[in-house]
Amino acid sequence: MLEVELLAPARDLEIGTAAIDCGADSVYIAAPKYGARSQAGNSFDDIKKLCSYAHKYRAKIYLTLNTILYDSEIKEAEDFMWRAYEAGVDALIVQDLGILKMNRPPIPLFASTQTDIRTPEKAALLESLGFERLILARELSLKQIGEIRRATSCQLETFVHGALCVCYSGQCYLSQYLTGRSANRGECAQPCRANYTLVNEKGEVLVKDFPLLSLKDMDQSENLEALIDAGVTSFKIEGRLKSASYVKNIVKKYDNALNSLLDKKKCAGVQICRSSLGYSIAPFTPDSGKTFTRGYTTFNIEGRRGDWASGAAAKAKGEYIGEVESVKTNAKGFVTFSYKGDKRINNGDGLCFISKRGEILGQRASSCSGASVELFTKSSEIQRGDKIYRNYDALFEKELEKPVKRIINIPVDLSLSPKGISIFCEFLKEPLFFDIEGDTPQNREKAEEIIRGQMGKSALHFKFTVRKIEGELRFYKTSALNAIRNSLAEELNKEIIAHHDEERTVKIKGTPLEKEVAAAAEGWRNSAPSNYLLNCSNSLSCSLYKELGIVSPAPAFELEQPKGALLMRTKYCIRHQLGLCPNDGGKLYLLNGKNRLALEFDCANCEMVIKAL
Numbered sequence: 001m002l003e004v005e006l007l008a009p010a011r012d013l014e015i016g017t018a019a020i021d022c023g024a025d026s027v028y029i030a031a032p033k034y035g036a037r038s039q040a041g042n043s044f045d046d047i048k049k050l051c052s053y054a055h056k057y058r059a060k061i062y063l064t065l066n067t068i069l070y071d072s073e074i075k076e077a078e079d080f081m082w083r084a085y086e087a088g089v090d091a092l093i094v095q096d097l098g099i100l101k102m103n104r105p106p107i108p109l110f111a112s113t114q115t116d117i118r119t120p121e122k123a124a125l126l127e128s129l130g131f132e133r134l135i136l137a138r139e140l141s142l143k144q145i146g147e148i149r150r151a152t153s154c155q156l157e158t159f160v161h162g163a164l165c166v167c168y169s170g171q172c173y174l175s176q177y178l179t180g181r182s183a184n185r186g187e188c189a190q191p192c193r194a195n196y197t198l199v200n201e202k203g204e205v206l207v208k209d210f211p212l213l214s215l216k217d218m219d220q221s222e223n224l225e226a227l228i229d230a231g232v233t234s235f236k237i238e239g240r241l242k243s244a245s246y247v248k249n250i251v252k253k254y255d256n257a258l259n260s261l262l263d264k265k266k267c268a269g270v271q272i273c274r275s276s277l278g279y280s281i282a283p284f285t286p287d288s289g290k291t292f293t294r295g296y297t298t299f300n301i302e303g304r305r306g307d308w309a310s311g312a313a314a315k316a317k318g319e320y321i322g323e324v325e326s327v328k329t330n331a332k333g334f335v336t337f338s339y340k341g342d343k344r345i346n347n348g349d350g351l352c353f354i355s356k357r358g359e360i361l362g363q364r365a366s367s368c369s370g371a372s373v374e375l376f377t378k379s380s381e382i383q384r385g386d387k388i389y390r391n392y393d394a395l396f397e398k399e400l401e402k403p404v405k406r407i408i409n410i411p412v413d414l415s416l417s418p419k420g421i422s423i424f425c426e427f428l429k430e431p432l433f434f435d436i437e438g439d440t441p442q443n444r445e446k447a448e449e450i451i452r453g454q455m456g457k458s459a460l461h462f463k464f465t466v467r468k469i470e471g472e473l474r475f476y477k478t479s480a481l482n483a484i485r486n487s488l489a490e491e492l493n494k495e496i497i498a499h500h501d502e503e504r505t506v507k508i509k510g511t512p513l514e515k516e517v518a519a520a521a522e523g524w525r526n527s528a529p530s531n532y533l534l535n536c537s538n539s540l541s542c543s544l545y546k547e548l549g550i551v552s553p554a555p556a557f558e559l560e561q562p563k564g565a566l567l568m569r570t571k572y573c574i575r576h577q578l579g580l581c582p583n584d585g586g587k588l589y590l591l592n593g594k595n596r597l598a599l600e601f602d603c604a605n606c607e608m609v610i611k612a613l
Contacts, residue, residue, distance in 0.1 A: 003275040004233050008251045009240040013046040015247050017053055021404040022248050023255025023280035026060040031080050035064040038186035040240045044083045051088030055500045059276040060090035066112035068184045068537040069096045078103050098540030106508050108132040114170035120151035121527035127154045128520035130512045139571040141303035142230045149231025156231050160220040161250055162238025166192040166213045167568040173557040174567045177612055182558045193314040201587040211314035212574055219296035221257050245400040246291045253286035278408040284399040289319035300571055309577050312358040318391030327382050335380040338372050339388055345373050350392025353382050407463050416471035427495050434484045438474030447475040454481035459489035521548040568610040
């Protein structure tokens with residue numbers, strides 16, 4: 001049976017719980033430090049609570065310990081790993097390979113996307129080192145994913161939704177260079193969303209003050225089947241800084257999509273299932289256009305270029321509403337506008353106006369009457385012809401606030417006798433017997449109806465479906481049947497958690513074999529090593545790199561910033577996006593304040609490089 005997983009982000013305990021309720025099979029969350037989002041730390045008490053909640057559904061919790069580490073932090077990082085293990089965490093997502101040499105608990109290690117996994121050779125090396133899962137680079141095509149699948153046997157995970165880093169993750173030093181805040185330390189200042197001016201070698205301005213490095217968000221919801229066929233089993237949603245409403249909406253969208261896909265594959269005879277238990281009942285219809293989005297792209301999944309740039313919308317612009325027809329000031333002095341479009345704007349909606357020049361203005365709707373909207377402002381630069389987007393849907397947000405239920409449906413078989421009731425189901429190691437007396441029924445159909453009805457009601461997070469009733473039919477009091485149902489639910493809850501704990505202790509890979517590691521390391525060293533920058537930030541990682549044949553590993557950029565350093569390598573190409581490829585007309589530079597960055601174009605690999613000057 002092939003298990004597939006929907007993996008959701010969680011900024012905190014509340015959002016993690018909501019993600020599980022909405023259908024996530026697993027959740028990734030950060031400890032107080034060393035997660036790649038410094039603003040999304042959590043206490044180990046909260047992590048323990050989230051693990052306890054998740055394990056009721058056989059859902060899993062992964063801890064992000066995916067920053068590079070300094071020597072002074074090694075002991076604290078070791079302590080964090082053990083505390084995570086004791087809290088019930090199911091795996092660690094790591095970037096710093098020095099962790100392989102640390103004193104760590106018996107817990108699976110996942111290679112973060114920050115380890116820059118984009119070739120079969122790199123993937124094979126990381127698997128040989130003991131990683132049980134590889135989180136692939138977002139830039140990979142289906143063909144490249146398939147090549148990695150054929151070179152490895154471990155689990156493969158890929159991002160399917162959310163923000164796109166313009167650079168290969170783990171290889172971006174632009175934030176560190178411009179602001180002193182390292183992306184590899186969880187402090188990215190998001191310079192890819194900032195405005196830049198593009199000039200040629202003559203100093204002529206080609207584009208002025210524009211977010212030239214900002215990409216649209218990813219949406220692979222239509223490519224889930226192709227990704228499964230390529231070898232991916234974990235589908236990851238980006239967004240550990242996103243709100244609860246965003247996570248609920250997007251998780252439910254992919255939960256529905258995966259369930260429909262699995263039903264289709266099961267009908268075709270494929271043995272496939274979700275990795276956790278239960279189904280989610282939500283009071284809203286998910287719509288990814290109604291929450292944070294810079295517009296969507298499938299990026300490089302087909303192995304060809306498309307319109308990947310977000311344009312002026314480096315921040316969320318939301319769903320398209322229509323066009324401004326007229327603007328005026330009403331009797332109260334507030335700006336009002338009329339618009340043409342099929343979608344209705346409601347009181348409290350957040351709106352984004354984009355002018356013909358690409359300028360963006362955000363406003364909030366105060367009072368709406370048909371196609372006439374009053375804003376919370378007495379002055380505005382909105383003009384006729386501006387495009388209108390809604391980046392906050394007040395009515396939809398209210399729908400998302402309603403509680404979501406997750407239910408585990410358990411088919412049960414009952415065997416009745418004068419001595420009591422025996423209950424059989426797949427999650428019990430042996431039948432559960434209840435000593436209960438019952439009378440001979442005067443109406444057998446009514447007696448069976450009562451048994452099925454009372455046993456079929458919800459208890460805890462379970463709903464029981466009686467498949468068959470065998471033995472001597474009896475009439476039981478509803479109170480007695482209710483007590484049996486509740487006791488059964490409590491026992492199943494214990495069994496499911498115990499089974500999860502048992503699996504957690506045995507599914508750990510053995511010690512890597514030196515010969516396998518050496519062979520994989522040689523293959524990696526011979527596969528375009530110039531494309532990889534080693535984040536050698538501590539003595540343990542440096543020692544490991546030397547064992548892998550890197551004689552003099554360079555120190556991490558955060559420790560030493562060489563002149564003319566490579567700051568970013570990306571599949572996105574400004575020259576191509578602007579229609580200047582292949583005839584570039586000379587060298588190009590990005591200006592950002594006093595900073596001047598050189599663009600280079602590796603056309604053989606169809607990549608762009610940004611270097612410091």
